Amino acid sequence: MDVRTGFWSIYRETLPILVIALGGGLFAGLVLEGMLESVERFPGLLVMVPVFLATRGNVYGALGGRISSGLHQGLINPKFERNERLINAVIASFINGIGISIVIGFISWGALTLLGRSAAALPELVGIMLIAGVLTSFVMIGGLLLLIFTGYKLGYDPDNLVGPIVTTLGDIFGMAFLFLSVAIIEVML
């Protein structure tokens, strides 16, 4: 392949996806900017933000990769049905996604305490992560499956869809639900 042709074909294929990811990132950034006010009420909140966002990518990126391999191999069908493999993969993602969110609360609190920095109470940090983790799981799993199935039926290769879908949805819904969850904990405690 000629270098110049290869260069332009990669650039053209990838740019639209990255532009969509940029839009999601800027929206998430606006929410983060709005959340700065709550940081004084909950020290340690900022520590959890990048970890929470990165974890959304890790958990649901893996689910998306699995679903797209399953579609390629004919193990699952591109629709919401009682397929044992599909159900198992979805349950596993709920467990991973919600479980790791709780772990993030504990690890962040533990690291801040070890470093001798101020941290909000452990139940506050874990509570914020738990609510945000549960809400994000439902939207991410439902949205990801819907988009992959629809894309697959329209003839797109799910492998090329998974990464950008996960990053963009993860940024938008991850930050939005984190914001909501901070508000809920503020009212409750």
Add this chain to the structure above:
Amino acid sequence: MVVPSGSLGSWETKSIVSNMFPLLVVLCIIVLWAGITLEDAEELLETYGLLAVMVPTMVDMGGNLGAILSSRLSTRFHLGTTEIDPKDRVLWANIAAVLALAATIFTALAIGAWAIGQVIGAPLGLSTLLLISLTSGMAVAVIAIIFSILATYGSYKLGVDPDDTTIPIVTNVVDVCGMVIFIGVSSLVLGF
């Protein structure tokens, strides 16, 4: 991924969770460093709110670029190109495309942040934003390229499928580099 026919094999809920959860915990501990960097920069972010607007993109985009390059490289490895050759023209086309994508996206990020700044009334000029975004963005892109090539190549030497472990680790390490470099460059440029 090999799925034994007739059994659920790697599609058992328990096997998915027990394979994945330990890796997720390791990845959290890696990214915790980015979190602590962000918390340290709290005053900087409160003074310049536009920087907070840029944070998620700065953190994700390096990982995105790394993931794009890694998956292209690992497909080529699957197809039989198993050595890194400096005269490999397709490899250079890939690297050049990733750098060009980074230049485009980080220019767009600066312009996007500037436009948001005009709306919410934040005090940073377009040239300052371009300087911060492009300097840190291109640095992260170079790191993403180096890590992706080494990790994909290393996985094959070790006989590990890069999709399962290497790509998530590279993406998360590059995320951390993105945060550290962005906060560092912003502090330098703004003299904070």
